[in-house]
Amino acid sequence: MITVKKEVLMDYGCRVFEAAGVSKDEAAWVTDCLVRANMKGVDSHGIQQVPGYVRGVKAGRTKPGAKMVILRETPAITIIDGFGGFGYSIARQAMELTIKKAKKIGIAFTGIHRLGHIGRVGRWPEMALEQGMIGIASQPGGVFVAPWGGIERKLPINPISVAIPTGQGSPFVMDFSLGPIAGGRLSILIERGMKVPPGWLIDDEGNPTDDPHFGANKGAQLPLGQTGLGYKGYALSMFLSVLTGPLIAAYNFDGHRPTGVFLGAIDIAAFTEIDEFKKSMDDMVADIKSSKLAKGFNEILIPGEPEYNTEQRRTKSGIPLDEAIWKRLMDTAESVGVDTSMYEVEKGGVVLHPSYTLKDKY
CATH class of the missing domain: 3.30.1370.60 (Malate/L-lactate/L-sulpholactate dehydrogenase, NADPH binding domain)
Structure with missing residues (x-):
């Protein structure tokens, strides 16, 4: 596992998408959406999507610059x-x-x-x-x-x-x-050799299974x-x-x-x-959080709060990425002519080489 600051991932995404033929503004917006997902802990919908999107652009399935x-x-x-x-x-x-x-x-x-x-x-x-x-x-x-x-x-x-x-x-x-689980998360489980919790998947004959391959390739959720x-x-x-x-x-x-x-x-x-609406929401949240806790819980969170808290932490510590995912990102960059030597892995973290300037801010 390596750690990457959000600014470095923004730089990476913008450079790669622009090299693939996407305009500067569109590249920045798409990358911003991906990095925001990582920042909130929704890594399955984050920067790991870049290789697939670049393939889509190259194959003509995705049309940069299209207007509604x-x-x-x-x-x-x-x-x-x-x-x-x-x-x-x-x-x-x-x-x-x-x-x-x-x-x-x-x-x-x-x-x-x-x-x-x-x-x-x-x-x-x-x-x-x-x-x-x-x-x-x-x-x-x-x-x-x-x-x-x-x-x-x-x-x-x-x-x-x-x-x-x-x-x-x-x-x-x-x-x-x-x-129970998004396709991107299944891919991460397969990548890490992990199993799926019981009760989520069935194989192609309807039997319960914990093998994520059945969720990704056959069988059903x-x-x-x-x-x-x-x-x-x-x-x-x-x-x-x-x-x-x-x-x-x-x-x-x-x-x-x-x-x-x-x-x-x-x-x-x-x-x-x-203002009255927001006060009512705050009162509702406070009342819900005042409940006695069940065993194994330290606090009650409202929907969106885990992601909110993760974003606060990752702003300070950076975004964790599997090394295999980082390699795929570098391979994709090279496939569109981006010089990957600018991204250096040092002590488990990725930094931009001093001779380069960050392309865009998050």
Whole structure:
């Protein structure tokens, strides 16, 4: 394991994406989203995604510089074609428009077709959060989850995120998938030779397994809830599949899966005074945290607080990366002509060679 400061990862991502043909501004935004994921401890959606994105650009699957096109619009609703552009860039444009509309009429929703990976889904509701709003986002992801009572992959992983402002401390940011584990996390477990907790996966015959290869290549994940309550996660997953599929006409009927992105913003000020809302949120959080603790717990955290705390720690200590992942990052840099000698590993940490200047700030 090595440790890398966020500024060095920002420098790396910007250089590699620009060398792959991505504009300076787009390279900086995509890299910022990736490094933010690392900073919050969501490493599966962090800088390790760069090699795959670069391959997508080279193969023409991802089109840098693509602009969104509005297909259908009302004062509160927008349907957008992303034309295969970088998910991060199109989602940014779409969320900015959603927030703008919500400021005018109180609430707005946006659906996006033909869009690449948008990474950590929590990034998009956080944009609304920064404007004093409630944000919502969902993208289907890969089809890994079996329906309740089935053993075949039929449902996407369906991550969902909602961000809500508070007055003090960590905001409320829920961000999770409706299957037990994201594909990126499975890759990390495979990389490290680790097993999956019991009750998460089944093999291709429906038998329980702790082998992450069954989650990545065959077999299926069980819907959120497991242990007799998976029908609840199954129902929620179908609901999200409707929002990101039939509702916004982004459904791949050949592959039986939704393919769109669903975004939303709610202007709190249209419903109540923002200061009163934040005070009520703080009171709610304080009441929840006042509960007696269960055995094995030192404190009660609200959704988003673990990531908030991780970001504070990693700001000081840096971001841990597996050496195998760092090697892949260097291989990708070399494949697009970036001189990797500028990144030096010293005492378990990566520093920029003194002859180079950091390209961008986080």
